[in-house]
Amino acid sequence: MIRICNWEKFQHYSDRCPPWIKLHKKLLDNRQWHELGDGPARVLVELWLLASESDPGGEVGLSLDDLTWRLRRKNASTMLAALEVLRDKGFIEFASTLLADATQRRGETETETEKKCAFEVEFSTFWEQYPKRVGKQTALKAWQARRREGISVEDIMAGLTRYLKYKAITGEKHLNASTFLGPDERWAEDWYVAEVKTVVEDKRPVLDEKFKRPYEPVIESRPTRVEIPFPHRGAV
Secondary structure, eight states: OEEETTHHHHOOOSSSSOSOOOOOGGGGGOHHHHTSOHHHHHHHHHHHHHHTTSSSSSEEOOOHHHHHHHTTOSOHHHHHHHHHHHHHTTSEEEOHHHHHHHHHHHHHHHHHHHHHHHHHHHHHHHHHHOSOOOOHHHHHHHHHHHHHTTOOHHHHHHHHHHHHHHHHHHOOOOOOHHHHTSTTOGGGSOOOOOOOOOOOOOOOOOEETTTTEEOOOOOOOOOOOOOOOOOOTTOO
């Protein structure tokens, strides 16, 4: 719950939820009002309008989430930041329930921030080893998504080791890091290359162990000289 400070001094109605509220010119000379900034100043006016609906007036009994939706803010963190500015400047007060909600929100935000920083540190180790360093921010988002899914750093880095060995053997082009870390789980593939054995023919000559000279195959037959008959004596 939120209480508007000095509500009874500046606003008083016989019926709740009036069609209009009072905006005093004295606000123009309020230094704290001018120090608010556009966002919190707008929220303050909107809170005044909401407070006029309550009975007794001057209170906004909405949770942080409901208030965020009612004032059409993007998220509760932005809403909470504006409320804290208004509280510090003395325009509103927080009830205990809203303070507890705010503390819980801040704790969740801080935890998420710490986790995000841890993911960035882990990713830097991966990025240094990945050979194709393009699209770093996209790859970082993919890394954070995998880590939030519960995938360990060790599993991803083991997949990177298999991947690098595969690419070194095949010589294929590397994937973008965001693809490697993407939802298709390319990091989890085996990246297996069957071992290829090359048979090298031994062309060295076989040595004759006795004479230590190249072995010569045995010639089983040799061509013989053709014998020509001797001319007969007395032949002309």
